[in-house]
Amino acid sequence: MSRNPNAYCGFLLMLIAHAILLVGFLGSWEYATALGIIDPTFFGRPSQIGSFLVNGFVHGTKLWGELAWTFAGTICAFLLGSIAAIITGFLFVSSPWLERFLNPYLSALNAMPRIALAPLFILWFGLGLGSKVAVGVTLTYFVVLASATAGIRGVSQDHVVLMNTLGAKPYQLFWRITLPNAVPVMFSGLRLGLIYALLGVVGTEIIASQHGIGQQLSYFASMFNMSGVMGLLFVLAMVASVINLALSRIEEFLRRWQ
Amino acid sequence: MVGASSRIDSSRPQPMNLEERPAIKIADLSLSFGPNLQVLDKVSLSAKPGEFVSIVGPSGCGKTTILNLLAGLVQVPYAGSISILDRPPQLGSQDVAYMLARDCMIPWRDAIGNASFGLQIRGTPKRERLSRASALLEQVGLAGFEHTLPKQLSHGMRQRCALARTFALNSSVLLMDEPFGALDAQTKLQLEDVLVDLWQAERRTVIFITHDIGEAIALSDRVIVMSGRPGRIISDTIIPLPRPRSVRELQKDPLFHEIYAHVWGMLEDGWRGGNVAKS
Helix, strand or coil, X not given: CCCCHHHHHHHHHHHHHHHXXXXXXXXXXXXXXXXXXXCHHHHCCHHHHHHHHHHHHHHCCHHHHHHHHHHHHHHHHHHHHHHHHHHHHHHHHHCHHHHHHHXXXXXXXXXXXXXXXXXXXXXXXXXXXXXXXXXXXXXXXXHHHHHHHHHHHCCCHHHHHHHHHHCCCHHHHHHHHHHHHHHHHHHHHHHHHHHHHHHHHHHHHHHCCCCCHHHHHHHHHHCCCHHHHHHHHHHHHHHHHHHHHHHHHHHHHHCCCC | CHHXXXXXXXXXXXXXXXXXXXXXXXXEEEEECCCCCEEEEEEEEEECCCCEEEEECCCCCCHHHHHHHHHCCCCCCXXXXXXXXXXXXXXXXXXXEEECCCCCCCCCCCHHHHHCHHHHHCCCCHHHHHHHHHHHHHHCCCCCCCCCCHHHCCHHHHHHHHHHHHHHCCCCEEEEECCCCCCCHHHHHHHHHHHHHHHHHCCCEEEEEECCHHHHHHHCCEEEEECCCCEXXXXXXXXXXXXXXXXXXXXXXXXXXXXXXXXXXXHHHHHCCCCCCCC
């Protein structure tokens, strides 16, 4: 890959600026704690956050295990929620009557703060993965539904005519034309849906759980271990960023024909 | 037109060849959309197997409706009878390939993916459909563009690819609805030659809808002229130009221009309300 020297310089400069910002921020935080200006009981301390993360991820496997619970819950919620949303979208496009009929119910459910369902789901599905996935699904489903319906509706009539004259079966029309055609529009919803799935899972873990980053977060907060809390928030930010980056890559790949 | 009439045979109704069964036969077809909108009025036409028949006429004369009826795309009650290979029209029949003015490229498939798409939908195994599609891409002049996406192809190239997709199917009847209607004049001539070459290599029954008389004459064995709404057949002209033909060479052929003037005259008669052909 050839990079033009100007762009390379700009990139280097950007990197240096980031380093200065982060070192400056974390350094003054650490220094202020050492001087007693900031109370580490409430704000943690960068060096302790660092050792917390190293202990959890490098010297032990504790945090990896918790991360795996949260990650598994998020992926399950995302897959179930978006598949259900795509199926619903397809049904809505096939039958506008059904869409009009169900619309008031769906609007009401969508307007409701879904995290309020968590106590109910914890009673129904227990403290394990089930209740987290359930809350995640309710969040993901509605976010994906709108964009899936729009994407599926956007199929070109010319393609439908072509498929009909070729004698295509309905499933061929769906897999070969309708679904791939809907991908670009659907993706904005899917991207948001994954972040919402993470939100639902972590939120429910905070309320009641045996495992997961959210459960650890609420545990450390109740113990006034702020370095632990900060460390876990950092982990969550990283997880969300990685998810976003991965989705961008997938989207780029799926939309390369546009 | 004295010289022309001796060589150009135009008659209505056309003589039926009793020895050969027609691939397409339409008899006394009348069709109305609602009580006040008669689209077709007692249209009869037929095409022999391997014959290239064009239908020209003013817009709104129902020529596309005839094609859509043949393809089974319009499901409305009509009077008269339609048959393709002795069967009533059936949407999605393997006997029929359909091509539109818009190229209908699938944007996420490359050229060979598009050219082989029809075969894939009709269940041809992968290796077979890819070899057939790549042979056809070569025939339409798209060799080397197999893995190019439609967005990177010009309009003409996309329509070439659509021709490859249509001819890749082993349907014996091709229905074409102004396939070159959206192209500029130069590209159109090139594409007409590609079509003539494809058809001459492998003769199939073609019903070709166009509003361009020159195109119809250059490509066809017979040109059918229709009147404005309600659509009636004004004339059915056998084109005496020899084959194999080259559309670009024909532009300089005096006989071509003579036939052009003749068919044009037919069309004008139709506009004046005279619906019986004068030869």
